[in-house]
Amino acid sequence: MEMRPRDEYKEQQIRQKAIEMIVAEGLDGFGINKLAKAAGVSPATIYIYHKDKEELISSLCVSVAEKMMAFSLQNFSPDMDFADGLRVQWRNRLKYFIQCPLDMEFIEIMRYTHFYEKVTAMLTVNFSEILGAFMRNAEGKKQLIPLPFEVYWAVAYAPLYQLIKFHNQGNSYVNSSFMLNDKLMEQTLGLVLKALKP
């Protein structure tokens, strides 16, 4: 006298198709009934796994952000040499965006919605502890100019994200077909290190 087990594949499809739909059509083009059709389930099935639309999207944000952070910190330690540590982080983010391009775009869309507060709250804990420590260590070793955290972050990471943006939208302001590769990343990282080293 036991219960019928959940079909994990269905929940997986719901999550996958939801991200695809939001990336393709934006948050305003996203709907529960549409999602149900795309995922091949009944609308009511979605409500077995999620309280409501709000909670579904929040849940997606959190799980994607967790995956991104796990990627980002692979083979990384706060006491690495500055140039090595920054290179590892850049490589990890590039690897993540090549392996999960939809996730990257999904997070960028969410950044300007009220959902992002939950992501920020999570990222703050980890990034402030680990990356804050990395920054302070590098400063101590005289491998990094002492800077306010925001200035450091803006110079150290924003250029990479901009390159990824150009890549994702397939073009920049002048090139009609831009593709990010290892050589371009390495060149940009070189400039950033030049800026940040004493």
Added chain:
Amino acid sequence: MEMRPRDEYKEQQIRQKAIEMIVAEGLDGFGINKLAKAAGVSPATIYIYHKDKEELISSLCVSVAEKMMAFSLQNFSPDMDFADGLRVQWRNRLKYFIQCPLDMEFIEIMRYTHFYEKVTAMLTVNFSEILGAFMRNAEGKKQLIPLPFEVYWAVAYAPLYQLIKFHNQGNSYVNSSFMLNDKLMEQTLGLVLKALKP
């Protein structure tokens, strides 16, 4: 036998409240009936000035982008010295975001919707001509390392946008209250110039 003149204030209110609403609640929280109430007009009045919801939003994107570009190119010329030219651009963008913070956030929200294609098309024309020329001139004068346009852009502008982002959301990953000011901007610009100069 003449006509009743349009009340320009009404159209102005429609546009203003639309931007406020989208910034506050996102594209999915935006609606024609809600907008009509906020602007103090009838829903039907909106359709005197705009074909439909799509055209209204497109029109907002274009006019905001035009205003932003006009700001951005004030007192700027492609044949300025590199450091001076870049400083003028940074100052202009900062001035714009202080003077029109809603516009800035509006554009950022729109960046990840299908409306942004129209903005990109417009920006491409101007930015590629004027800023492309600025970059080539600076290279010719040996004031800028020769770089692919995307790498240049990512290093030269992305850090400023990141600082503005931190400011707009009121906090970064570690600071619970971050405010961008001239001194921080100048410090960051210094790093960027260091990276880009030969």
Added chain:
DNA sequence: CAAATATAAGTGAGCGTTCGTTTATTTAAA
């Protein structure tokens, strides 16, 4: 110089549709 007229601005009510969500029922594993 009113009063009448023509024109377009502007509106309230409500159309048909789509939305997020729920209910009544069936299906499948234990």
Added chain:
DNA sequence: TTTAAATAAACGAACGCTCACTTATATTTG
């Protein structure tokens, strides 16, 4: 048989948008 998963159908609410109508203004008319 029991339990929960899963669904098809349908709900009220909210949506974008339109229609029949009123209001305001510039001109023409007497």
